[in-house]
Amino acid sequence: MKLFYSGNSPYARRPRIAIRQFDMMDQAEEQDVAPLNTVDHVLFTHGPGGRVPALLTDNGTFLCETLIICRHLDEASGGKLYPTDxxxxxxxxxxxxxxxxxxxxxxxxxxxxxxxxxxxxxxxxxxxxxxxxxxxxxxxxxxxxxxxxxxxxxxxxxxxxxxxxxxxxxxxxxxxxxxxxxxxxxxxxxxxxxxxxxxxx
Ligand SMILES: N[C@@H](CCC(=O)N[C@@H](CS)C(=O)NCC(=O)O)C(=O)O
CATH class of the missing domain: 1.20.1050.10 (Glutathione S-transferase Yfyf (Class Pi); Chain A, domain 2)
Incomplete structure (x- = not known):
């Protein structure tokens, strides 16, 4: 999978922390897509939002919104991001x-x-x-x-x-x-x- 982020984005920092904390560096490639808000931005080839974080899953699904992306990372990690109890x-x-x-x-x-x-x-x-x-x-x-x-x-x-x-x-x-x-x-x-x-x- 590929995570799109920009340097100091606080939202993108959340999945970036998760990828590091839960040993997912081999599973997730990161691409810095700053600057945002350009007319022909690469994110627009995937969807209308143009915001980071965004995640392209291994199945080619384009996910936006931090909470959704973290939910996907949890599933992809086999449930490491949240307690099981x-x-x-x-x-x-x-x-x-x-x-x-x-x-x-x-x-x-x-x-x-x-x-x-x-x-x-x-x-x-x-x-x-x-x-x-x-x-x-x-x-x-x-x-x-x-x-x-x-x-x-x-x-x-x-x-x-x-x-x-x-x-x-x-x-x-x-x-x-x-x-x-x-x-x-x-x-x-x-x-x-x-x-x-x-x-x-
Ligand atoms: N609700 C979104 C907010 C994400 C967001 O606002 N990201 C900012 C960067 S921190 C962004 O992409 N801004 C570019 C824009 O609004 O065009 C989330 O939870 O992921």
Whole structure:
């Protein structure tokens, strides 16, 4: 299979982390397709979206959307990305959902803040900043429960926090959230899969 990505894409980082963490480098080739948004972009030969990550499966099916791609990687790996115990699996989905929600919120705000000032929406940025703060707090309260897990739930949270470091340093998400900070910096960043894909900025 082939994963299409672009360098600092926080969404593409999630399957890129999974491929490294769950020893799938032999199964998945990666192709950097930056810059995005060109008229004749290679992604448009596969579908209308033009977004990364995208995955061409071994059967030639073109998949888009991070959560779908991670689901496919889980199947292709024989179930390595999520726990098999039903309760632990459900909890991993919960954590992945929260991490994914955080990424969406951070991404929307970063995107809006880079628009021409005349096109920005301060109201939307405030809404998303408030949402992100609520999610950081939720993660701080959950971290004791997930800190020992290495699965797509926790890896997705790490990807979102790395994106917050890059695009939203002003959030100071570590302030007052010492357990979450220690988990990210001392546990997750020690994993080569997480460290090696951390955004370059
Ligand atoms: N909902 C998508 C979002 C993916 C996304 O927005 N990717 C960005 C890069 S981080 C992209 O491809 N942007 C190019 C564009 O919007 O044309 C997912 O979960 O995979």
């Amino acid at each position: 039903p309760a632990a699996r459900e909890f991993s989905f919960r954590v992945e959902g929260v991490g994914s929600l955080l990424m969406d919120s951070l991404f929307v705000r970063a995107h809006d803040s880079r628009r021409d000032p005349s096109e920005q929406s301060p109201g939307e940025q405030k809404t998303e900043a408030t949402r992100a703060a609520r999610i950081y707090d939720e993660l701080e309260s959950l971290v004791d429960q997930f800190s020992g897990n290495i699965d797509m739930g926790t890896l997705s949270v790490a990807a979102s926090l790395g994106y917050a470091d890059w695009r939203h340093a002003e959030d100071k998400w570590r302030a007052g959230r010492s357990k979450l900070a220690a988990w990210h910096d001392d546990v997750m960043m020690k994993l080569p899969s997480v460290k090696d894909t951390y955004p370059a900025f």
